[in-house]
Amino acid sequence: MFESLSDRLGGVFDALKKRGSLKAGDVDAAMRDIRIALLEADVALPVVKDFIAKVKEEAVGEQVLKSVTPGQQVVKVVHDALVGLLQSDDQDLTLIGEPPHAILMVGLQGSGKTTSTAKIAKRLTEKDRKKVLMASLDVYRPAAQEQLKILGEQTGVATLPIVAGQMPVDIAKRAMNAGRLGGYDVVMLDTAGRLHVDEQLMAEVAAVRDAAKPRETLLVADSMTGQDAVTVAKSFEDRVGLTGIVLTRVDGDARGGAALSMRQVTGKPIKFLGTGEKMDGLEAFRADRVAGRILGMGDVVSLVEKAAETIEAEEAEKIARKMQKGEFDLDDMASQLKQMRKMGGLEGVMGLLPGVGKIKKQMAGANIDPKMMLRQEAIISSMTPQERRNPGVLHASRKRRVAAGSGTSVQDVNKLLKQHQMMAKMMKQVAKMGKKGKMPFGLGGPGGADLSQLMGGGQMPGLGGPGQGLGGGQLPPGMGGFPPGFPKK
Amino acid sequence: MALTWFQKIKQGLTKTSSRLADGVAGIFTGKRRLDDDALEELEEVLISADLGPAMAARMVAELAKNKFDKEISDLEVREAFAAHVTSVLEPVAKPIAVDRTRKPHIVLVVGVNGSGKTTTIGKLAKHYSEQGLTVMLAAGDTFRAAAVEQLKVWGERTNCPVIAKETGADAASLAFDAIQQAKEQNVDLLLIDTAGRLHNKTGLMQELQKVVRVIGKQDPDAPHDTIMVLDATTGQNAVQQVSVFGDMVKVTGLVLTKLDGTAKGGVMVALADRFGLPVHCIGVGEQADDLRAFTANDFARGLMGLE
Ligand SMILES: Nc1nc2c(ncn2[C@@H]2O[C@H](COP(=O)(O)OP(=O)(O)OP(=O)(O)O)[C@@H](O)[C@H]2O)c(=O)[nH]1
Ligand SMILES: Nc1nc2c(ncn2[C@@H]2O[C@H](COP(=O)(O)OP(=O)(O)OP(=O)(O)O)[C@@H](O)[C@H]2O)c(=O)[nH]1
Ligand SMILES: [Mg+2]
Ligand SMILES: [Mg+2]
Numbered sequence: 001m002f003e004s005l006s007d008r009l010g011g012v013f014d015a016l017k018k019r020g021s022l023k024a025g026d027v028d029a030a031m032r033d034i035r036i037a038l039l040e041a042d043v044a045l046p047v048v049k050d051f052i053a054k055v056k057e058e059a060v061g062e063q064v065l066k067s068v069t070p071g072q073q074v075v076k077v078v079h080d081a082l083v084g085l086l087q088s089d090d091q092d093l094t095l096i097g098e099p100p101h102a103i104l105m106v107g108l109q110g111s112g113k114t115t116s117t118a119k120i121a122k123r124l125t126e127k128d129r130k131k132v133l134m135a136s137l138d139v140y141r142p143a144a145q146e147q148l149k150i151l152g153e154q155t156g157v158a159t160l161p162i163v164a165g166q167m168p169v170d171i172a173k174r175a176m177n178a179g180r181l182g183g184y185d186v187v188m189l190d191t192a193g194r195l196h197v198d199e200q201l202m203a204e205v206a207a208v209r210d211a212a213k214p215r216e217t218l219l220v221a222d223s224m225t226g227q228d229a230v231t232v233a234k235s236f237e238d239r240v241g242l243t244g245i246v247l248t249r250v251d252g253d254a255r256g257g258a259a260l261s262m263r264q265v266t267g268k269p270i271k272f273l274g275t276g277e278k279m280d281g282l283e284a285f286r287a288d289r290v291a292g293r294i295l296g297m298g299d300v301v302s303l304v305e306k307a308a309e310t311i312e313a314e315e316a317e318k319i320a321r322k323m324q325k326g327e328f329d330l331d332d333m334a335s336q337l338k339q340m341r342k343m344g345g346l347e348g349v350m351g352l353l354p355g356v357g358k359i360k361k362q363m364a365g366a367n368i369d370p371k372m373m374l375r376q377e378a379i380i381s382s383m384t385p386q387e388r389r390n391p392g393v394l395h396a397s398r399k400r401r402v403a404a405g406s407g408t409s410v411q412d413v414n415k416l417l418k419q420h421q422m423m424a425k426m427m428k429q430v431a432k433m434g435k436k437g438k439m440p441f442g443l444g445g446p447g448g449a450d451l452s453q454l455m456g457g458g459q460m461p462g463l464g465g466p467g468q469g470l471g472g473g474q475l476p477p478g479m480g481g482f483p484p485g486f487p488k489k
Numbered sequence: 490m491a492l493t494w495f496q497k498i499k500q501g502l503t504k505t506s507s508r509l510a511d512g513v514a515g516i517f518t519g520k521r522r523l524d525d526d527a528l529e530e531l532e533e534v535l536i537s538a539d540l541g542p543a544m545a546a547r548m549v550a551e552l553a554k555n556k557f558d559k560e561i562s563d564l565e566v567r568e569a570f571a572a573h574v575t576s577v578l579e580p581v582a583k584p585i586a587v588d589r590t591r592k593p594h595i596v597l598v599v600g601v602n603g604s605g606k607t608t609t610i611g612k613l614a615k616h617y618s619e620q621g622l623t624v625m626l627a628a629g630d631t632f633r634a635a636a637v638e639q640l641k642v643w644g645e646r647t648n649c650p651v652i653a654k655e656t657g658a659d660a661a662s663l664a665f666d667a668i669q670q671a672k673e674q675n676v677d678l679l680l681i682d683t684a685g686r687l688h689n690k691t692g693l694m695q696e697l698q699k700v701v702r703v704i705g706k707q708d709p710d711a712p713h714d715t716i717m718v719l720d721a722t723t724g725q726n727a728v729q730q731v732s733v734f735g736d737m738v739k740v741t742g743l744v745l746t747k748l749d750g751t752a753k754g755g756v757m758v759a760l761a762d763r764f765g766l767p768v769h770c771i772g773v774g775e776q777a778d779d780l781r782a783f784t785a786n787d788f789a790r791g792l793m794g795l796e
Contacts, residue, residue, distance in 0.1 A: 036542050040541070041725075045534075112603060142639045142642030143636075146634075147635035151634050195751075196750070222720075222723075226723055226725065226753075226755075226756065228750070251687060251689075252689060254725075254729075277602065
């Protein structure tokens with residue numbers, strides 16, 4: 001399976017570099033790679049074609065060919081073009097004029113409308129200090145209205161009382177009325193999921209729109225959506241009229257090309273990203289983040305955020321301090337193992353890292369087992385504090401004791417020690433490189449340095465560096481530093 | 490307004506197919522020599538039906554094997570593709586085989602968020618009740634707001650008892666209780682709902698493994714079916730989903746929902762090719778009757794816009 005665009009283009013342009021001249025065929029090959037990369041990321045075909053036509057000239061221009069790493073340069077050109085297309089100036093909700101402002105939520109079945117309604121309401125309440133009322137117009141799906149009511153209770157946002165038998169347009173009118181009388185700033189209208197080809201239900205939501213005159217009409221769409229995203233988005237835009245898009249399930253690992261398709265075909269901004277089932281799983285849209293994903297470069301932003309979430313700041317600081325001195329004992333290793341487990345194991349971490357296509361494949365081949373990490377933690381915890389600080393003292397009989405204590409074999413203990421040695425060695429390198437602000441271990445590929453430049457400079461060094469702060473937050477120590485030959489089954 | 494099921498599936502699948510059919514037709518106005526350019530364009534059209542680059546490349550290569558450099562028409566191309574798709578799907582088109590001697594035959598329903606798990610359970614409950622089986626439902630989604638209430642409504646609609654606990658309860662222990670009650674009441678079929686979860690969330694996947702373990706303790710062969718529900722609008726990520734769910738909870742079969750829209754569900758071809766998991770049935774609407782058997786030929790011909 002295709003891994004990342006940078007890997008592929010690297011090949012095309014390496015060959016080209018050797019020859020020192022450009023043939024029409026080379027350009028076509030590069031364009032084909034970009035096209036396949038986008039298609040594999042679920043960007044719709046017409047959108048892909050459009051995009052290729054736009055970037056073609058720049059992607060094989062002077063700038064690129066003169067560069068030391070033309071493959072990476074092309075990726076940068078493509079990445080920047082994607083960011084340019086995804087981004088827009090009006091990503092915020094525009095709630096101007098006389099309140100209450102209606103926000104109408106529409107979309108296919110199961111896309112995440114109800115959940116996103118409550119998340120946005122919570123955000124408006126807490127962050128923007130708005131008085132918000134939510135109403136469910138979903139009279140079709142079993143328990144849909146109860147769902148919103150419960151979410152209202154969970155978030156402390158008011159919901160319109162449910163009146164059995166009332167139809168959507170009437171509920172919308174009642175909600176707007178209640179909004180006016182109750183002095184609400186915003187009235188959020190959650191609607192039933194509907195297919196864009198369902199004439200009757202599309203007419204119904206158009207009638208709701210006419211009754212409520214929403215300031216915002218948001219299409220809620222799943223980031224896992226395939227090629228059909230264009231049809232869906234276009235239909236909703238034509239029939240209802242949209243002011244923006246909410247992209248849900250960005251916490252998954254889909255490449256998310258649907259985002260580009262929908263943005264292109266509607267011309268409407270993506271306003272929010274849904275990043276979880278819970279009510280705090282909502283973020284403002286970030287174009288670079290989605291662009292990186294579409295290109296299979298991983299989601300660096302998510303990785304950093306995830307790491308910041310799961311890693312105790314104090315512990316991180318402690319390790320960072322040690323690492324700066326190039327120290328790394330078995331206690332540090334145990335805490336790294338634990339943190340990795342919390343972040344969803346190696347795979348969870350790897351899925352988010354850029355440029356790790358190859359490593360990831362190797363890892364899959366190596367059958368890395370989360371249970372193995374647990375076992376390794378057990379081995380370390382069976383050691384005495386002295387042994388952990390100074391593994392050199394672990395001779396044969398001590399190893400036997402540790403193996404027995406952790407329910408493993410001496411062989412396992414040896415493996416762990418060897419691995420620790422390797423990690424310690426790398427930490428020393430990190431300490432050195434960290435001073436220069438360079439990325440340690442190149443994150444597994446030739447893309448390392450260029451990618452950091454591409455992702456906006458400051459981020460990548462921080463990622464692997466020995467705990468330099470990023471956006472004020474504490475960094476995961478040795479994030480990039482999961483060494484080769486990590487535990488195997 | 491009420492369409493017959495036949496119309497519905499046809500409507501679903503032909504709408505589904507129109508872009509693909511249009512795409513092929515756009516490349517071949519009348520007859521055309523099947524050269525490299527034509528092959529590349531065909532490959533793109535297949536990709537635009539969610540078949541994915543790898544599957545698309547293989548289908549085009551297969552076509553080229555026999556027809557390269559020959560004059561060929563739009564219809565011939567679609568027929569050839571349909572035949573290929575049928576051959577890939579034929580081996581996986583298998584209904585659920587409920588064993589009435591098990592009392593209960595236990596079916597665990599899994600999948601990512603919003604794919605249609607709970608609705609599919611409602612539809613299966615109706616289908617098997619009508620076949621004369623006693624069916625019980627277990628509200629194993631103890632996480633999502635009003636998930637329990639949703640399944641309870643399906644229980645009422647289909648006249649099937651629903652075993653449920655409060656939201657926030659342990660899903661594995663709910664499954665345990667449900668199996669106990671199903672045994673006591675001599676039920677033929679127990680359908681266990683689970684909370685939607687993304688395959689890349691290790692914690693949630695481990696929780697699901699625990700549910701499977703607890704079920705296995707009651708009956709070493711259970712769950713007898715672990716059915717993964719997929720949304721037909723999903724793109725290439727479906728491959729990853731099936732791969733991970735398959736590894737973690739040993740999925741035994743698939744159900745494809747929302748085929749009444751314009752999504753082609755083309756990724757199913759890639760899935761069948763890669764995993765060979767049975768496809769039991771498809772969802773073509775939100776109502777209890779909107780469940781259909783999955784047949785390879787219909788699906789393939791529908792996908793290619795052929796009568
Ligand atoms: N992981 C994840 N799950 C989400 C996200 N947004 C919604 N969900 C889940 O997706 C499922 C469907 O969400 P709903 O909000 O009920 O979707 P809906 O569009 O209102 O569905 P219908 O009303 O049935 O059309 C639920 O299980 C949600 O918890 C998200 O951003 N990430
Ligand atoms: N059009 C159509 N809608 C469907 C189909 N199957 C399910 N739905 C709708 O899709 C939405 C989600 O269905 P659910 O059954 O709640 O999905 P789920 O997988 O249980 O969702 P979570 O439990 O939140 O993960 C609902 O609005 C259903 O009515 C189908 O075959 N066609
Ligand atoms: Mg809803
Ligand atoms: Mg459900």
